[in-house]
Amino acid sequence: MANYFNTLPLREQLEQLAKCRFMDSSEFADGVEALKGKKMVVIGCGAQGLNQGLNLRDSGLDVSYALRPEAIEQKRQSWKNATENGFTVGTYEDLIPTADVVLNLTPDKQHTSVVKAVMPLMKEGACLSYSHGFNIVEEGMQIRDDLTVIMVAPKCPGSEVRAEYVRGFGVPTLIAVHEDNDPKGEGLALAKAYAVGTGGHKAGVLMSSFIAEVKSDLMGEQTILCGMLQTGSILCFDKMVEEGIDPGYASKLIQYGWENITEALKYGGVTNMLDRLSNPAKIKAFDLSEELKVIMRPLYNKHQDDIIDGTFSRVMMEDWANDDANLLKWRAETAETNFEKTPAGDVEISEQEFFDKGILMVAMVKAGVELAFETMTAAGIIAESAYYESLHETPLIANTIARKKLYEMNATISDTAEYGCYLYNHACVPLLADFMKDIKTDVIGKGLSDTDNGVDNARLIEVNTALRSHPVEAVGAVLRGHMADMKKIV
Amino acid sequence: MDSAIRLENVCVNFDERFYLNQINWTIEPSQHWVITGTNGSGKSALAAVLAGVGDIEQGTLTGLPGRVGLVSFEAQAELIAKELKKDDADIMDVISVGTPVQEMIFSDCADPELASELVEKFGLSHLLDRAFRKLSTGETRKVMLVRALSSKPELLILDEPFDGLDVDTLAMLQQHLASIIETTPMVLVLNRFDEMPDFITHVAYLEKASDDCGQLTFKVDRQDNSAFSELYQLLHLKTTDLQVPKPDPAAQIPALDANQPLVKLTNATIKYGDTVIVDNLNWTIEPGKHWQLSGPNGSGKTGVLSLITGDHPQCYTNDIFVFGFQRGNGESIWQIKQFIGYVSTALQWEYRVSVSCKNVIISGFYDSIGMYSKSTDNQKKIADEWLALLGMSDRADQPFNKLSYGDQRLLLIARAMVKHPPLLILDEPCLGLDDMNRQLVLALIEKICEGNETTVLYVNHHAEDKIAGIEQYLALEKNG
Numbered sequence: 001m002a003n004y005f006n007t008l009p010l011r012e013q014l015e016q017l018a019k020c021r022f023m024d025s026s027e028f029a030d031g032v033e034a035l036k037g038k039k040m041v042v043i044g045c046g047a048q049g050l051n052q053g054l055n056l057r058d059s060g061l062d063v064s065y066a067l068r069p070e071a072i073e074q075k076r077q078s079w080k081n082a083t084e085n086g087f088t089v090g091t092y093e094d095l096i097p098t099a100d101v102v103l104n105l106t107p108d109k110q111h112t113s114v115v116k117a118v119m120p121l122m123k124e125g126a127c128l129s130y131s132h133g134f135n136i137v138e139e140g141m142q143i144r145d146d147l148t149v150i151m152v153a154p155k156c157p158g159s160e161v162r163a164e165y166v167r168g169f170g171v172p173t174l175i176a177v178h179e180d181n182d183p184k185g186e187g188l189a190l191a192k193a194y195a196v197g198t199g200g201h202k203a204g205v206l207m208s209s210f211i212a213e214v215k216s217d218l219m220g221e222q223t224i225l226c227g228m229l230q231t232g233s234i235l236c237f238d239k240m241v242e243e244g245i246d247p248g249y250a251s252k253l254i255q256y257g258w259e260n261i262t263e264a265l266k267y268g269g270v271t272n273m274l275d276r277l278s279n280p281a282k283i284k285a286f287d288l289s290e291e292l293k294v295i296m297r298p299l300y301n302k303h304q305d306d307i308i309d310g311t312f313s314r315v316m317m318e319d320w321a322n323d324d325a326n327l328l329k330w331r332a333e334t335a336e337t338n339f340e341k342t343p344a345g346d347v348e349i350s351e352q353e354f355f356d357k358g359i360l361m362v363a364m365v366k367a368g369v370e371l372a373f374e375t376m377t378a379a380g381i382i383a384e385s386a387y388y389e390s391l392h393e394t395p396l397i398a399n400t401i402a403r404k405k406l407y408e409m410n411a412t413i414s415d416t417a418e419y420g421c422y423l424y425n426h427a428c429v430p431l432l433a434d435f436m437k438d439i440k441t442d443v444i445g446k447g448l449s450d451t452d453n454g455v456d457n458a459r460l461i462e463v464n465t466a467l468r469s470h471p472v473e474a475v476g477a478v479l480r481g482h483m484a485d486m487k488k489i490v
Numbered sequence: 491m492d493s494a495i496r497l498e499n500v501c502v503n504f505d506e507r508f509y510l511n512q513i514n515w516t517i518e519p520s521q522h523w524v525i526t527g528t529n530g531s532g533k534s535a536l537a538a539v540l541a542g543v544g545d546i547e548q549g550t551l552t553g554l555p556g557r558v559g560l561v562s563f564e565a566q567a568e569l570i571a572k573e574l575k576k577d578d579a580d581i582m583d584v585i586s587v588g589t590p591v592q593e594m595i596f597s598d599c600a601d602p603e604l605a606s607e608l609v610e611k612f613g614l615s616h617l618l619d620r621a622f623r624k625l626s627t628g629e630t631r632k633v634m635l636v637r638a639l640s641s642k643p644e645l646l647i648l649d650e651p652f653d654g655l656d657v658d659t660l661a662m663l664q665q666h667l668a669s670i671i672e673t674t675p676m677v678l679v680l681n682r683f684d685e686m687p688d689f690i691t692h693v694a695y696l697e698k699a700s701d702d703c704g705q706l707t708f709k710v711d712r713q714d715n716s717a718f719s720e721l722y723q724l725l726h727l728k729t730t731d732l733q734v735p736k737p738d739p740a741a742q743i744p745a746l747d748a749n750q751p752l753v754k755l756t757n758a759t760i761k762y763g764d765t766v767i768v769d770n771l772n773w774t775i776e777p778g779k780h781w782q783l784s785g786p787n788g789s790g791k792t793g794v795l796s797l798i799t800g801d802h803p804q805c806y807t808n809d810i811f812v813f814g815f816q817r818g819n820g821e822s823i824w825q826i827k828q829f830i831g832y833v834s835t836a837l838q839w840e841y842r843v844s845v846s847c848k849n850v851i852i853s854g855f856y857d858s859i860g861m862y863s864k865s866t867d868n869q870k871k872i873a874d875e876w877l878a879l880l881g882m883s884d885r886a887d888q889p890f891n892k893l894s895y896g897d898q899r900l901l902l903i904a905r906a907m908v909k910h911p912p913l914l915i916l917d918e919p920c921l922g923l924d925d926m927n928r929q930l931v932l933a934l935i936e937k938i939c940e941g942n943e944t945t946v947l948y949v950n951h952h953a954e955d956k957i958a959g960i961e962q963y964l965a966l967e968k969n970g
Contacts, residue, residue, distance in 0.1 A: 058822060
């Protein structure tokens, strides 16, 4: 199998990368009609598989689960998940031949073997659906010509997909049709009905392409979303302890700090996040982030280049073939970092304090978001996609660190994201070694002293203008506006 | 008044027409109380007890001072009747003029100087020579007030003193009362909170226990802001003429076949692995027949409810007929939920989104937690009407999560009822609430049950906690 993206001419590569459109709610007027009465068979009953299935069934659709015989015989967790929730469970042979739509919700790593096993069993003209396009784009899986191939990717963990549906809402969702596999031209109608069935249409749907989804998703998760937060956590913690700050306090400031500062990001972008700082602190954070961007830009470029040309997926698949040797080694190393091993102290930290004493963390988030966004758009990914895969998802990932530190983050994200995160971290920690030597507790741990409170007016205006005129802020304002229209919490 | 007045377990009989039950109450010399409560709860009766009215059949009343000034409609009526009797009793063939006002006020007066001043202030000067019984109701009232105020009372009891007074007189009286608070403890009977003078320190609240019996249920220190505002709300809910707002005509719930049951569970079973929580339950809820469901923790009450609401995944493996749908035939849960209003503690915990109080009510039209659609003007209007009914109009735009636990519960009940669902499920609606908030919630539920078409399913831990109007009971037992 060859990397699908690399088989396309540049013209088509650029065209596919640039696909991303925020759909109007009127486009979902047909509801779940296109899937009504059709047999939907889900493969895999993990967090995405189970929760999407629950939503689809509650929307009036016919959902069952196909599991491997050993999962059924040994009554594994996936079998328990499906049966305790009252779903019909069967083997591939039992269920796939009757399916109108097969939902492949297994981890990336299993896609090739799953699809190879399923495809011969699928009936003529059925639909195969993915929640992530890695298998098609990076592994170049060829799907039978008569089958329709779509993607419906809720941009949240499975538990959120369910929780928001139950509330009467949904999570933002990306849909795509694999144009090489749309023989009857019904791919879009099916993808839209699927998005309605999971509640995604209430929160906003982006019409994208398999390629744009994969290339932007990989870039976002490796760099700003997971990699930057992991590197930032480790460096900030070690620096604070080195400077004599109580380890319990340092641990807490970081564990909950990402969540608190990125909450401001969620509401009003990078500008609002920095506006939460005092004027001198804002200028400090801005200067630090400019410095960080210069140092880290080559690393972001390398990640994006490796993703675009397929190096990243090739190297990762080599690790898959090598029984995940690197992934497992890096996972164990992460568990041994001082930050991970030091429990959060029993100290009260106010919401504002996370900003005031976490100036460097704010600078890291800003640098990471802007770099990821700039690098993605420079590679031909449209601004909307780049926004979702950088700024938009950062608070979601930060929440997982607040729950149980890096362990929780890496357990929640996909293996692919986890692998990319470690890759980034390994390069970024040494890259920032010199930079960190000059860092003191005024920007991480203690905050600026009262005597540092003067600012130069001209400089402040310059900084404010630079913040507000960054392209991620322009597209963010528009997309957050769409979201607010939909999620009207007036 | 030097020492406190104490009522301990006092039961009072008023000519076998009315009773007060088990009153426990202490009035310290420095305190000024308002007695309030619902109609027929015995507010005036309790005030009269302090003036020596009624037979104390049980308990002890101590510390009552010698000079008690009482102004009430009953005392007023009694005085007038006495005057009229004098006329009847007159054996001489002379036309009796009755006792003149002058004599009524000054004959037995402890403080004539003050009395003169008050006669002036109440505008009674030109009436001094007139016979008391010839006065208008308002004028006799003023005479009684002057008598009471100038009697140097050690305790002053005023039952609805502000009723029927013109604005100027009202202001004058209020001002006078405020000037004597250091020397004279007061007990005022008031039907409305907004008439309460600033110097009042405590409020006593009475409830009707039965048609001829009242009881003192709450005593609130005015400093306790939250209790004070809850009491205000309770009185409002109990006495308001406002009715449950109508549903939104633009969001009609589809009509149901009146001959079909709302809910029919056949051999309903819930199990997790090998653990059976609900075992072959058969249950039919017919329209208009209210039910109470009870059972201990772990008996599967919530499980059974979630089979009905569609929140339990095993509703797809059971034989469930709800609102015209046989479950598992392509209906969505939103088609089911539109027929149900639902309140539970779990819902309150889940309702964590940041929403205004008004939108919490409106979200009931959409069966959503939080608001994700634009509401119509009419829905906003209906929500305002609900807030008015709850006595919470001032909190319309406040964030829901900043409200007290009890107020949140009231709003969630309004949310459940806003669309007038065919079935209203109240899953332990008073759980976790203190007594005052329990009263508030029950008052609202009673209000809702008055003449609405909704069938109520009331779920309670204790089978003995009953709501009027519910006649069918289902008690679940704990399995295994």
